[in-house]
Amino acid sequence: MERGVKECCGLNFKSVSFGELFLNKTMLFAYVLLAVGLIGWIQIYGLRFGHDFVNVKDMIGVDADNAKQLALAMKEQIFGMHHIEEIPRTEPWGIFVAQYTYLLYGGSALIFLTALAELFNLHIAHKASAALMTLGIALALGGMTSIASDWGNPLNIYWMILNPQPHSGMWMMLPLYSIYIPFTFVEIYFLMTNKRELAKKLALPLVVIGLGIDVAEFYIQGILFQLNEPRHLWTNFPSLWLYFLLTGMVSGIAFALIYAGLALREKEWYEELKVTLRKAGIVTIILVALYETISGLAGIHEAPFSTMFWGYVVVGLALPLVLFFIKQDFLAAILMAIGTFSARELFVYAGNAEPMTNRFGMGPEAFSTYNVAELEKVVYENPHTMEVLIIIGCVGLGIAIFKLLDTLLDVSNQPH
């Protein structure tokens, strides 16, 4: 055993100093992102729980002590609600959900791809799978933080346990991730453990079960969106789970390539990993392009959705494909990461684009149609600055979790 390494439960833990663990370059970068996020978190929870909002009841028995405070709150709510309203009724889900789908699906798809590589016994999988799976789960946790930030009153979450609602797609997340997250760590454990005989015996069943759980995850995510009956963009998507999986793979490959380009350059197997990811990237982009052609998403012409769509197609798919062929993998990965975020924004925001009430005309009030191209006015509200800060913080959290695990377990130096 190397010096400075302690074995525990079959895993080799590196003995590192406080500085090595928490004050390395990657962690400092993560802290910057987390600090940005912290500003947003402080703002948003201040707004939710510390801001004065009033209702009719508060206006009864108003006295000199609270009159000014009530008057200010009243004025704010009546004349400036859009400044203080976090969630407009026209667009309940926004950038938090976009970030959640981006990081979680990207991370999960990366885990799925890695398990697939293990199943097919690819040589490179034996070198890089622990690192890639750890990266995947760290990003997934970053995505979950985004959705947790989206919930306006997470204190009541215990009702999901006390009062199970198995018909709800969102409730199904609870048992799903209660299994998914520990299971992924079990997979990583067996990739890293010194108990190699046991690991070999369990490798195949673990990989197969892992793939099954991954597919189940994307299937349930599809249900979550498709249960929203009036949001026809989501309900009309053919095989939504497949769309999530394929586009998640594009983001996942982008994350892996960026990570490899930054942290694994010195490894002798770096080139092999890069070539494998490049090939996977080309195949995945072609599959996504085929899916988009069939699903007809290209029919969205309204701004800002058209910008998001072309951002996704050009930046996230077309340019990276060209760059892959000329072997500019790192640049391709960065563009894929940017473009697929645009895809997630498009998916969430365009799902809410149809005005649901009578406020804007007779058509959507009475009919159930989703045809953005025909609508004179679509719903779109820019995210608040605090929301943008928080999603940056979520990326920072993902990076920090990965780096901590990597420093302690040395996942980028998989033993077998």
Add this chain to the structure above:
Amino acid sequence: MANYAMALEYQNCIDCRACEVACKDENQVMLGADKQRIWVGVVEGGKTLADMFVNFYPSQCNHCVDAPCVTVCPTGASHFVEGGIVKVDYDMCIICKGCMEACPYEARFVDETRHAVDKCTFCDGRTQEFGTTACSATCPTKVRTFGDLDDPNSLLRKTLESREFFVLKEGEDTLPKLFYLVPQDEKFRKRTMGEGIKIHKWSDMAPKYEAATAKRRTEWKEA
């Protein structure tokens, strides 16, 4: 057990918004123009002075028999109570906004004073005491007829049996319980209903509503 619903003679609406004020007062709804349990939608049209018009569409939660907002709620905060009323338990709501996404009528909003999603409750409580909702009681032109859909002697049922009506977003199959009465004035009808709205008689719709209600009634909790 009653099965509450509402018929709307929207031709009578004069946009006085007394219903909105009554609702806010009765239910202590948060202040703010967008924070409404009920509302009057306004549509203006016409190109010349001769054909200019303005339509008013009073609306609120449709208390659907198959309410998608109840289906998607992960904590059970959105639920049915006696009378087939869709309510939110504020102490259970995590504000995931899934119900707001699932509602075809945009009837829900976040009430920051309650830290929960809020919506029309058909004035549950007041209804049992005074027999009708605040919006219905206050309307000076009798737009709203509130009553028990299962009681053949109720004014609501008699109105629905004697008049044609339509519902909003019928294609969503949520079986909404706001029934918009087809205006008797032909010109007004054409101006306000647009093309393609399906017009119904209660005798045609009753079996569908009754079957779905019977199926869902087991989920109704004590108010």
